[in-house]
Amino acid sequence: MRENTTRSAVLPVAPSRGRLRPLGLDEVRITGGFWARRRQVNATATLDHCRDWMERVGWTGNFRAAVEGRIHRDRRGREFADSDVYKLIEAMAWEAGHGSGAALDAQIAAFTDTIAPAQEPDGYLNTAFGRPGQQPRYSDLEWGHELYCYGHLIQAGVAQTRARGEGELAKIARRAADHVCAAFGPGGIERVCGHPEIETALVELARATGEQRYLDQAALFVDRRGRHTLAEPEFGRAYYQDDVPVREATVLRGHAVRALYLAAGAVDVAVETGDDALLAAVVRQWEAAVARRTYLTGGMGSHHRDESLGDDFVLPPDRAYSETCAGVASVMLNWRLLLATGEPRYADLAERTLFNVVATSPSEDGKTFFYANTLHRRRRGTTPAADAQSPRAESGLRAPWFAVSCCPTNVARTLALLPAYLATADDDGVQLHQYADAELATSLAGGRDVALRVRTDYPSGGSVTVRIDRSPERPWTLSLRVPAWATGTDARLVDPDGVRRAVTPGTAAVTRRFRPGDEIRLELPVAPRWITPDPRIDAVRGTTAVQRGPLVYCAESVDLPPGHEVDAVRVNPAVPPQDGPDGTVVASGALVTAPDAPPAAESDRPGRAADSAAAAGTDAAAGTDADADADGDGQAGPDADTRWPYAPLDEAAVPAGERADIVLVPYHSWANRGPSTMRVWLPTTRPPTEPPGR
């Protein structure tokens, strides 16, 4: 790794070493397109939405109640409610770094005035513990989230320092960090927090302040994890990664957000301490998790019960948890690994996760969110109450707020700092990792100023044009990521002389003496393609999905003939999917089963239904009682038949259906047109198990 010398002020992540040097929010701007729209909605709607909800549900009020001595009676929200206030402040700070700074500074100041009096003289700050009538400080490290909350406070403080200069909030965060070092340092409480997050925050604080002790404390927390300093929960110690030390673990496991925050913190520690073994351990865990525990969308987490990753190849689409915050955490981890190693595979997974998880959570108006991001929705959802907190695992329609509402503020801070994820620099030049309309200006080593503009219709189109606005006289290298999804396509790079060459997934570079006005174009064909899962993923055997460029597509019932739900569709993988209007994809020659129609019996077995009723010990006639019920609340689904669903092979049903062309839409756009059913993995037309002799 190399030292990072040149530095921008406004860096979300500022490693002192690494293969690539990050660029700050003062060096990269997103000027239009997919992400510009979402960032605009985030700045103008989501930030206020989160602030208003936290006031309304009393999470900001908790700080006032603490100061007024009534917190033991009046506290609202879960034990980690403080952290969402901090995450919102972090989002506001990054947003203030480019744009309506003054107005946001005022809001941050207002929050700070509320929070400051609640901090104890020794730096302790938490509204759930330690006051009369509350549990003592650090009496429940397993579930109390005290260090987790400090982590988000510190990240907010660092954001303020870097984006706006060190202010009051940053000072509060520093006092809290000093308290943590005193309380949990050598000779102190030699345990860890049930929810990692403090690790990455302390490293960033060390980077922002130059104070070694914060880095030492982070390293201590990383080393302590996996040594059974926490009680074993019913889910097992893997739930909070306390089962195996970080450097011994071979795969990401347990609670997905916890696993990914810890991995991000471990990379930060490894980079700052030059601990290559620790970095290699995280890379190994990343490789195993990406190959065996990751959804097509990039989402992680297949268990609802403990919000955990699940075993290898356990990736049920209909019970996918794929928490939005796990998507955010995965992007954080991938960014850190990209900076440390320069390997494009990390930018590839970040892209997949940004477009298909992070972009999926917020609605178009930025005021409702998915907490979990299922890949298959069987029942139409009901519209969540506009004025009540929703259950987090419900993923039928986006909700304005949740009893556990970590996701909205996590999306907000991610969109606020997103421009920083687009590009990096090194001594040789500039690397573009994510594609959006953007402007970039930075200085290469030796004070060589570079400025360029990116124009693209990404992700709906795959043409990326880079125009050089300023360039030094000496040659330098412009590198562009050729996305992994472009495998097998005719991807091309066109240099300033108009010379066109084929490129394959990885990195395409042009080294030359650029002149202002030079244009480099990357051409990435984005035709839709059928994607087939590894046969070891049992839950999606016999299905296929569509990906177009970086976007995963899905079938949504609102695009089907009236009365149909997505489970009635089987597609024909022998017919390639085609582009449809408005960014849709059309799957031709699909089979659609009539609503409520059970699989038809084979024509030569008229007795089958009756046999099967007997086989089920059920009455084939009786099912007509069962009502279809859109919200499914305790009611049976639309299928009225009541036959035993398992039959001897020679009596197997062959699903009937009519041919139709099915419209598929980008997964991130689903559930914006009212209650619907949806699925990403679509069964194929051929019956999965052929009775013998056929």
Added chain:
Amino acid sequence: MRENTTRSAVLPVAPSRGRLRPLGLDEVRITGGFWARRRQVNATATLDHCRDWMERVGWTGNFRAAVEGRIHRDRRGREFADSDVYKLIEAMAWEAGHGSGAALDAQIAAFTDTIAPAQEPDGYLNTAFGRPGQQPRYSDLEWGHELYCYGHLIQAGVAQTRARGEGELAKIARRAADHVCAAFGPGGIERVCGHPEIETALVELARATGEQRYLDQAALFVDRRGRHTLAEPEFGRAYYQDDVPVREATVLRGHAVRALYLAAGAVDVAVETGDDALLAAVVRQWEAAVARRTYLTGGMGSHHRDESLGDDFVLPPDRAYSETCAGVASVMLNWRLLLATGEPRYADLAERTLFNVVATSPSEDGKTFFYANTLHRRRRGTTPAADAQSPRAESGLRAPWFAVSCCPTNVARTLALLPAYLATADDDGVQLHQYADAELATSLAGGRDVALRVRTDYPSGGSVTVRIDRSPERPWTLSLRVPAWATGTDARLVDPDGVRRAVTPGTAAVTRRFRPGDEIRLELPVAPRWITPDPRIDAVRGTTAVQRGPLVYCAESVDLPPGHEVDAVRVNPAVPPQDGPDGTVVASGALVTAPDAPPAAESDRPGRAADSAAAAGTDAAAGTDADADADGDGQAGPDADTRWPYAPLDEAAVPAGERADIVLVPYHSWANRGPSTMRVWLPTTRPPTEPPGR
């Protein structure tokens, strides 16, 4: 329905009306075979095992602590720990009804001496609530389980009364029931318990005592359910069936045990009050749940998170919860529906559930148990601590006890009363529903004595011989259930004259003037057969399973070539499964992938692995770091490759493998030979999605 006139004393369920009249433990004896062995182990090992564990973990001690005023400090176990003491007493009482009565009476008396002093003067009895330092009585009906505990106390009292005559424990139960009627009757607390169970218990108490008020209270609880008298939990009100009134619901839903106990209680109320609409509602819910929310084993419950049934056709084998207690509750419900309606379909599901869920839970020595009964185990389990309580959801190997240990005592009481489930009578004769070596003696209406003996090798064989020992002069009817699984087989009935006739699933009856020595034989071919799932069950698409007679089979790694796990196996459904030695089944021509081998690339695509590594943005070489780890505790699985598991269709992998004959064993017998992987649903050899042009 008809009145039940003739009555045995020792009846687990004693409806006053119904299509069929149950026989008591004094009328039916199991004399040998599959269930006799398990009942012997239950009587000689499991009862003591449960008693010792409850003493050791302090659940019986809770009653002493309550009397000594230290319960607020010393209470052990979950809020419902009392109920397991009661369930064990119930098991002991039924067991005392036939066998080592005196010794068990003494144990029941000892329990009673411990429990009695803890009952308050007004009949209230619960060690978790109501004393100084504890939450007030009925302050947490959602989760407190107070009425649930009364339900099991009352069932234990009824068991004692019927099996041994009303004793002290029965009197304690009655005082508790009187308190419940006073506290929750009209004008009292007009709410319900978060966990149904009191309903069926109160009806049985009304039957045992002739006291109408217990029935009225049960009816009141059934009618109150579904009217939002409980707070909404994060899982939604369906979790405890408080979402929709019982008579309006169209399917079993929410927490499986709660749903099935409630349904059993509703049937009891419907039968005693002649409420045909209520009975029809439960039948409708049963039909929908059996057709769309039931595993091949008869197990119910597909969610770990809330132990609930899940949506229609959401039946993942690897995340199957299929709680043992839900199996017990399903048998209870089916028995009540069978008595009310006489329809064999209820005995069919009871048989399936008894052999494949209830019989699966206990180990051969009766000292370890499954709480959840998964249909697919991907990692070898670790041996649970012999002296510690295990997590309930872990289903790798059976455990001696659980922090939530409802299942062992539920299995114990079910095995103790099992003979009562074998047969019934009506005015016309005797009906045999479940097959085992047994002796039966009862009186038909008009004092016509009937006695018979059953000899069978069921379930390993399908020949059932009934020998008449005593018969009245007048003709009567012997009915035998022809199991649903016999569909499409050459089932035969041979009458005393040796006349052989074909029979089909349902009921086969012989009406005649029987003579002592007459023999009737039912011949049920039990050849193994491939079973195919309904295509709407996404989680098992492209797989098949083996059933042989009533037994579901599974592949277990201990029967595979060394080093292989079950996920390496794909079977060929074109080759019928054959009987193997010792009750095993052999699947010939299966494909077995080499250990650790990823799917091979198509031979004409040498570049595929590299492409796919790029497509994953992962490094195909790096995976060799990943260690295999048998217990999977935070470690990666045996598959060492680290490729992105989703590929464009034209680059799809075709799994390679070697042909082999695979040995399958009865599902109930798995995990008795050390740590293993296991699966019931086996992928078929043909790749599920054919790339085009093949």
